[in-house]
Amino acid sequence: MRFDIITIFPGLLAGIFEHGVIKRAVAGGIVEVKAHDLRDFTHDRHRTVDDRPFGGGEGMVLKPEPIAAALESVGATPKDQRDPQRESVILLSAQGKKFTQGTARELARLERVILLCGRYEGVDERVNDLFADRELSIGDYVLSGGELGAAVIVDATMRLLPGVLGNEASSQFESFGLSNAEIAKTEGESSDDSLQPSGVAPSSSYGAGGLLDYPHYTRPVEFRGLTVPEILTGGDHLKISHWRREQALEKTRRNRPDLLQTAELSDRDREFLASLDEG
Numbered sequence: 156m157r158f159d160i161i162t163i164f165p166g167l168l169a170g171i172f173e174h175g176v177i178k179r180a181v182a183g184g185i186v187e188v189k190a191h192d193l194r195d196f197t198h199d200r201h202r203t204v205d206d207r208p209f210g211g212g213e214g215m216v217l218k219p220e221p222i223a224a225a226l227e228s229v230g231a232t233p234k235d236q237r238d239p240q241r242e243s244v245i246l247l248s249a250q251g252k253k254f255t256q257g258t259a260r261e262l263a264r265l266e267r268v269i270l271l272c273g274r275y276e277g278v279d280e281r282v283n284d285l286f287a288d289r290e291l292s293i294g295d296y297v298l299s300g301g302e303l304g305a306a307v308i309v310d311a312t313m314r315l316l317p318g319v320l321g322n323e324a325s326s327q328f329e330s331f332g333l334s335n336a337e338i339a340k341t342e343g344e345s346s347d348d349s350l351q352p353s354g355v356a357p358s359s360s361y362g363a364g365g366l367l368d369y370p371h372y373t374r375p376v377e378f379r380g381l382t383v384p385e386i387l388t389g390g391d392h393l394k395i396s397h398w399r400r401e402q403a404l405e406k407t408r409r410n411r412p413d414l415l416q417t418a419e420l421s422d423r424d425r426e427f428l429a430s431l432d433e434g
């Protein structure tokens with residue numbers, strides 16, 4: 156999969172892709188990530204990328220011409236000929252639809268993604284109309300530029316690609332993971348048995364199914380007066396699975412109760428949640 160990021164600050168992104176799983180994925184040829192300097196696509200002596208807004212008001216706006224030239228240079232397919240199953244041009248914007256794990260899963264099915272980073276007051280709206288397939292926001296706050304958003308999208312998407320994480324099941328059984336029904340849908344598409352719904356927890360986890368992940372512990376058993384929950388050191392895997400599920404439910408209820416509306420819940424889960432409500 157290939158990511159191209161168009162920005163006026165390519166240097167901002169330089170180090171981000173040189174660590175951890177992204178670095179390994181790039182070295183292994185699974186993903187290619189390139190940042191392009193928008194100023195390279197200007198034709199004036201000052202390498203001008205912005206101009207004053209029509210209608211007056213604060214700040215400057217990124218001009219459409221350099222962005223059009225940058226897209227052409229990286230070989231983006233014209234919008235009306237683009238195959239949405241293979242390629243997407245994304246405009247980073249606080250006014251966009253919210254980027255979620257679901258969006259990352261959609262993008263991970265594509266062959267290439269091109270990310271346009273705004274700056275100043277934003278980007279001439281015609282860029283959105285003429286070139287972008289999606290306008291995405293990474294959250295309800297305003298950043299000074301789209302670069303961090305682009306890095307978030309690249310990171311969250313590429314770790315879902317086959318071969319990027321050491322254990323394929325990790326990305327299925329984590330916060331915002333797929334429900335068993337959704338995993339079953341991908342059954343035909345995956346040859347990895349560890350991804351199949353079996354009703355049995357994978358070795359390190361318990362399917363999140365739209366919940367947040369459960370809490371994790373490692374050595375030492377005791378740290379500053381807090382001891383690892385005894386159940387985790389007892390060796391009873393069924394009890395551990397149940398405990399983890401309950402912890403995931405409790406944490407989701409505490410931090411993100413909105414997710415309980417759409418999570419896949421069993422009768423046992425509902426009983427447990429009801430017991431929390433009573434307590």
Ligand code: SAM
Nearest residue numbers: 247248249273276277292293297298300301304
């Ligand atoms: N005037 C814009 C508004 O109020 O929506 C904010 C512009 S912001 C200072 C400059 C650029 O940062 C945007 O064009 C966009 O590319 C990026 N940006 C800001 N907030 C973002 C967010 N939440 N998600 C993604 N990109 C964002």
